[in-house]
Structure formats: structure tokens, C-alpha cells
Amino acid sequence: MVRQGFGALLDAQGDMTVVGSAADGSEVVDLVRKARPDVVLMDIRMPRVNGLDATRAVFAMPGDLHPKVIMLTTFDADEYVFAALQAGASGFLLKDASAEDLAGAVRVVAGGEALLAPSITQKLIADYVSRPTVRTPDVTVLGTLTDRELDVMRLVATGRSNAELAAELFLSEQTIKTHVSRILAKLGLRDRTQIVVTAYESGLVSAGGA
Amino acid sequence: MVRQGFGALLDAQGDMTVVGSAADGSEVVDLVRKARPDVVLMDIRMPRVNGLDATRAVFAMPGDLHPKVIMLTTFDADEYVFAALQAGASGFLLKDASAEDLAGAVRVVAGGEALLAPSITQKLIADYVSRPTVRTPDVTVLGTLTDRELDVMRLVATGRSNAELAAELFLSEQTIKTHVSRILAKLGLRDRTQIVVTAYESGLVSAGGA
């Protein structure tokens, strides 16, 4: 019923056409493959395969042009917001949205932009600003290091021994020791554990290995 | 001119009243203190004091109820978005927004929620998902460690030597060595640099010291 209501609503807009409708998450991927829509309205809660997994499946499809996905939810369960956005969703609306909101959202995401319900925007911002700033490697501290020294520093920051670094870089262990010594001297550090700390704190490497 | 246009526009809405208008950022704080508005529309670019600093100043005012702030910008300069949100802004609109958009945004933020221009939402999401998830310390790995061992591990992760840890915790250096050895054994690690890496990667400690 809800699906049909939305479908009729959107079809009536004139500048968009409903090309299909799926009863649960497992049908979504097939339908997307066949109908090639520009935008998918995805319910978070669906029988069998939920909206999150269905979204991931849609973006895992071969081929490079995936449809935009707008998630729909009855209440703003913030724990799903991040997962949905991570999965590739471009929008997040509550089901109490008006017809104009819905149609507007479809137009926005079709245009490559994104749109979130205000209550979700508010939560997202709160979460966003609470996170540590993405560090661009600190030039003031690391600027004096040569490229090679930065290479070595990155590897030291993985917890490897000098011998392992030597093997990794096809160098003599002595060369590694020289580089490490230079790094310590230039940065005013004492031992390799402080190199690891500095590498993380400066943003040269970051948790998660990304 | 632009200010007057916006003012007239919003006054005409019926459910809101323009209580003041400032020529530059330095006037904003005074005006907010006197007029006590619910919502402030803030231009990013203003003579003398820019919108960012003015926003910070508004939220730095004594007293706990600050007005909501919507930032206005002519083009979506993403480098300011994070700073503005950090400063306390609840909204971010481009100046090409329609009158309804503007009035709607005022209502949304007045209601305690937030609203961003679609192009900015899109950038925010892209940035948001690219950030490492806020880690809650990984229980699966660290669960076998005792409280004391976790204490030691946190300190090891600051780059301190055993002797320094001993002084810090009022213990003998030997005790520290025992704890460190146990940590290494329990976590299957080799040396203290790997402890540092594990501490960061598991979220036991995180960059920025937060």
C-alpha cells in the first residue's frame, strides 16, 4: 500500500517515472539490473533482506553507473544512518515526509547531490564535529624528513623490526638503522616507539590503516 | 541590498519577524545580545570580522541559550563547512536558495534541527564516510588484559620507557617489565612498538589524545 502510494505520488510529478517496485530486499538487485533506474527509494526495514544489505548489494553490482539510493525510515534510528551512507546512500528521509519533499529529494539526488531529513542532518553534524579532524600529515614536524625517511617512518609505524624493514625495502639492516637514527635526531625523539606515536599523532599514518 | 531583500522576504512569511540586521561581523554579537533572536542568518564573507569568527563569538557569549545560526555563502567553499559547523552553525545555504527554502530553513533550525544545501550535504557525507569510525576499544583483543595491564599499555602507547613508566606509576621498573611482558604474551606481539600500534588500531588510545 505504502509503495503504491509513493509510486502514484511520484508518477504524478511529470518529470519522473516509476519503473518498478520491489516487495523485499532480495528483489531489489534484480529489479535495478533490469529497469536501470536513476534513483532507488529504499525502505530500511524489509522482509528477508533489509535495506542496508540491499543497498550494499546494489553498489556491489558490476558496472560503474549505479543508481542513487534514498533510504526511507519510519523513525530516525541514527545507528543505521552511518551504515547507510557508508553503503552508498545519497539521501535519508523519514516516512512522514510530504509528497513535495519526496519528489524534491528524488530530483536532488538525481542531480548528484544529497539530501537528509533535518533531524538526521542535525545528528550527522553533531557526530561529524565530534570526530577528530582528518589530519593532513603535519608538515611543520615532518617537513624536515626526506622522502625515504618518511617511507621508513611509515613502516616503523607498523611495528616492524629493523631486520624486517630491511627485507621489505631490499636494503641492508644498517641502512635502516641509519634512517631510523636520522628520523629520531630530526624529530627530537628517543626511540622507535616515539616514532610510532608521532606517526599516528601527526597523521602520517592513521588508525584503520586507511 | 541583499540584507534588505532577505529581511523583507522573511518578514513577509508571517510566522517570523526580523529583529535586526548587522553590516559586518563585529556588529553581530552586540545585535544578538540586544535583540535575542531565535535564528541568525550569517554571511560567511563580511567586512572586518568574517562569518566564521562572528559565529564563534556568538557561541562564546555567556549564557546558555544561544541563537541558531544559518550560514550563507555564495559558492560552496567546502573548507569553511567543517569550520562553520564546528563553530556551532545549524545550517548552511547557498545564496541562490529560493525564498521558500530560506524560510523553511529558518523554521527547521528554529525547531532544533539542521539543514544543509544539497551540494554541501553531498560533500559532508563524502567526508563523513571517509573518516575512520569512532572506535570503541576493541574488547575481543583487549579483553584478556587485566586493568593494570591496560593502564601500562596506555602509557606504553605514549612512547615512554620502562623507567619512565615506573616513575609515573610509583612502581619498580621490574614490575613494569613484567606487565609489558605479559601484554606482549597475551596479545601475541613482539615488542613495545607493536603495543603502540595495537593501542592505536584497537582504539584504546586515539590520535589527538582525546
Added chain:
DNA sequence: CCGGTCGTCACCCGGGCGGGTGAACCTGGG
């Protein structure tokens, strides 16, 4: 052409680190 920087490597030495073993004390639970 030559001085400086960078990257590579070698030898030596001292010290901190990590491993092993053993032991004391305390607390809590069978």
C-alpha cells in the same frame, strides 16, 4: 667542475628491552 644533499652500507659499543625463573603479598572463591 665541485660542494652539498641524499641514500646506501660497515664496524664498534653500550644500554635498554624482552625472556625466563622464582617469589612474596593480597584478595576472593571453592
Added chain:
DNA sequence: CCCAGGTTCACCCGCCCGGGTGACGACCGG
């Protein structure tokens, strides 16, 4: 009551690490 686990500490040993010094080739800029 005694055993188990956590915390503390001691002694010994082997070794990797870090510091110092010196050297060689490559490259670049004056």
C-alpha cells in the same frame, strides 16, 4: 583452609636497538 589469579619485585642473560664515526656513489645546482 588452601588454591588461583593479580600485582609486585628480584636476578640473570641474550640481543636488538640506537649512537658515533667513516665511507662511497648519485644527483643537483652553482
